Amino acid sequence: MCLGVPMQVKSIENETALCEIDGVQRQASLMMLDDVKIGDYLLIHAGFAIEKIDEEEAQLTLQALREALDMGLEPE
Amino acid sequence: MKHQHEYRDPQLAKLQIQAIQQVVAGFERTMTFMEVCGTHTMAIYQQGIRALLPEQIRLISGPGCPVCVTPVGYVDQAVALARRPNTMLATFGDMVRVPGSTSSLLEEQARGATIRIVYSPLDAVALAEKHPETDVVFLGVGFETTAPTVAGAVLTAARKNLANFYVLCAHKTMPGPMAALAGDPELQVDGYLCPAHVSAIIGAKAYQPLVDAHRVPCVVTGFEPLDVLQGVLMLARQVVAGAARVETQYRRVVKPEGNRKALELLQLVFEPCDALWRGIGNLPDSGLCLRPEYARFDASRQLPIVVEQPREHLGCLCGEILKGKVQPEACPLFRTTCTPEDPVGACMVSSEGTCAAAYKYGM
Numbered sequence: 159m160c161l162g163v164p165m166q167v168k169s170i171e172n173e174t175a176l177c178e179i180d181g182v183q184r185q186a187s188l189m190m191l192d193d194v195k196i197g198d199y200l201l202i203h204a205g206f207a208i209e210k211i212d213e214e215e216a217q218l219t220l221q222a223l224r225e226a227l228d229m230g231l232e233p234e
Numbered sequence: 235m236k237h238q239h240e241y242r243d244p245q246l247a248k249l250q251i252q253a254i255q256q257v258v259a260g261f262e263r264t265m266t267f268m269e270v271c272g273t274h275t276m277a278i279y280q281q282g283i284r285a286l287l288p289e290q291i292r293l294i295s296g297p298g299c300p301v302c303v304t305p306v307g308y309v310d311q312a313v314a315l316a317r318r319p320n321t322m323l324a325t326f327g328d329m330v331r332v333p334g335s336t337s338s339l340l341e342e343q344a345r346g347a348t349i350r351i352v353y354s355p356l357d358a359v360a361l362a363e364k365h366p367e368t369d370v371v372f373l374g375v376g377f378e379t380t381a382p383t384v385a386g387a388v389l390t391a392a393r394k395n396l397a398n399f400y401v402l403c404a405h406k407t408m409p410g411p412m413a414a415l416a417g418d419p420e421l422q423v424d425g426y427l428c429p430a431h432v433s434a435i436i437g438a439k440a441y442q443p444l445v446d447a448h449r450v451p452c453v454v455t456g457f458e459p460l461d462v463l464q465g466v467l468m469l470a471r472q473v474v475a476g477a478a479r480v481e482t483q484y485r486r487v488v489k490p491e492g493n494r495k496a497l498e499l500l501q502l503v504f505e506p507c508d509a510l511w512r513g514i515g516n517l518p519d520s521g522l523c524l525r526p527e528y529a530r531f532d533a534s535r536q537l538p539i540v541v542e543q544p545r546e547h548l549g550c551l552c553g554e555i556l557k558g559k560v561q562p563e564a565c566p567l568f569r570t571t572c573t574p575e576d577p578v579g580a581c582m583v584s585s586e587g588t589c590a591a592a593y594k595y596g597m
Contacts, residue, residue: 159300159326159586160379160431161273162487164237187356189386190496201434201487204326204383205354208496209434209487216237216486223246223460 162201164211167194177202237486241458250463251286257470258290265473266292266422267466268558270412271429272299272586273457279591281459283466291466294558295591297411297511298429300376301328301584302556305510307544308375308404309334314539315371315402316347321537322365323349324358325373328584331577335545355387362391362399371533374403379431381405381522382496385503388524388531400533403524406509408432409444410520416448421558425451425469427462430484435500437492438482449478456484503528512580513553552579555588562592569593 165177165184173188177200186207188194200207258265269275275295278284284293297303313334316323323339330339330349343349348368352358355372362370374384384401391399408429416423428441433454441452451472455465465483472478482488500522509521524532546553549567554560562568562581572578574590581587 159272159328159376159584160429162379162431162434187383187386189389190382190493190499192495201431203379203431205356206383206386208379208382208431209493211237212486219464219483219485220237220240220246223250223464 160203162203162208164199165202167196167198167200169196170194175200175207177207238458241456241460243460246460247286247463250460250467254291254463254467254470255288257467257474258288261290261474264290264292265424265470266294267425267427267469268294268296268415268423269427269429269455270296270298270408271427271432272302272584273431274298274427274429274455274462275588275591276586277457277459277462279595281462282595283459283462286463287466291470293466294561295555295588296415296558297514297556299581299584299587300380300406301332302552302580302587303406303411303511303513304332304375304404304580305512305544306333306335306546307510307541308402309338310541310544311534311539312339312373312402313337313342314541315533315537316342316349318369318537318539320367321348321369321371322361323347323371323373324352324361325349326375327351329373329375331583332580333547333578333583335542355384356390359387359391359394359396359399362396363394366398369398369400369537371400371402371537374401374405377406377408377429377432378435378500381504382435382499385499388503388528389499391531392528399531400536401524401531402533403522404509405504405522406511407506407520407522408436409440410517411511411514412441413444413447414514414517415557416444416450418557423450423558424473425453427465427469428452428454430454430456430461430487433482433484433488433492435493435496437490438480438488439490440492441480445478445480451478452480454480454482454484454488456487511556513556547578550579552581552589555581562589565589
């Protein structure tokens with residue numbers, strides 16, 4: 159039930175954003191977020207944007223995973 | 235989908251599994267990690283993650299499916315409301331098939347009740363606006379991820395001055411049952427994979443009291459396969475080091491303080507109340523009820539109904555499964571009389587219930 163779908167903001171009107179993923183568009187309420195900009199990636203749950211997706215943190219997590227390579231581990 | 239591809243990279247997954255194997259090598263007892271989120275349950279079964287982990291690590295599912303933890307008495311209330319004249323029920327899809335004591339919403343619909351499946355609580359507000367002569371009742375089920383969306387719907391209905399929109403409120407909040415199960419000597423939970431999107435709202439700090447009281451490691455973990463594996467790795471490292479702290483794996487979404495505006499919405503519309511959890515029982519302050527200022531939207535106060543005496547189904551082990559004490563295969567009804575087509579218990583109904591996931595994916 160707590161599924162959140164990452165979608166990109168295409169346009170904003172008042173407190174509602176038009177968001178898109180894979181060509182599917184949905185409206186999402188921005189009641190829970192401040193400072194949303196066109197192009198942001200948001201996590202959408204039950205018609206509401208519940209959080210922004212932090213691109214920098216997303217890359218840092220992946221980088222940490224890739225650094226496992228330097229710990230002497232190698233993919234088979 | 236943003237980052238989905240990267241967080242499913244099989245090469246990185248292999249590295250993660252090797253890292254987990256290295257961490258637990260030589261560790262002599264089994265570590266039991268519990269997830270408390272239906273989306274984790276699904277992800278772990280769907281991706282076959284249990285089979286990839288070393289034998290020292292056991293993953294179990296806890297009370298993380300909101301539909302599953304909702305007691306049978308609530309379904310009976312919804313059924314009674316559906317039988318009211320001039321009433322329309324609006325709900326997320328999973329609830330319609332959950333068996334009540336003697337009926338379900340699907341059965342009531344077949345008998346003529348008006349039931350609408352909606353994607354958002356705001357859709358229920360729109361239904362109330364469109365049908366001013368009908369009482370529209372939204373079934374408010376879900377944890378802190380969903381409850382703010384219902385708060386938003388109540389505020390929207392208030393702003394529009396709707397006199398025919400109601401919520402039958404059974405929202406529940408998360409750290410409570412985790413603390414209850416952490417103290418259960420039968421279970422011996424060594425660590426929690428904390429729910430990703432509940433934590434987006436309540437923040438990682440919300441688990442600190444649980445860690446302090448029970449010395450149980452908590453890692454807020456995302457839903458993609460690499461997220462889950464990294465969450466398991468972080469928990470295993472804590473257990474091996476004898477540590478107990480809150481860590482966040484899902485940093486791209488979850489902040490220590492959570493979502494301030496969503497928490498404000500929750501506080502504005504709801505207040506904590508005791509709540510009944512299927513399998514666990516009554517837990518103080520683990521539910522959310524509408525504040526007196528919003529009592530006019532409260533279906534349980536405004537729409538009088540007679541509800542039958544709740545009756546659990548004989549032989550159904552849902553309650554034990556929700557506590558992680560019994561696995562679905564051990565239930566005598568699993569796959570025999572209880573199937574996704576004809577479910578006996580809620581855990582087989584919801585697509586994210588443990589029994590439904592075990593039925594579909596096995597293991």
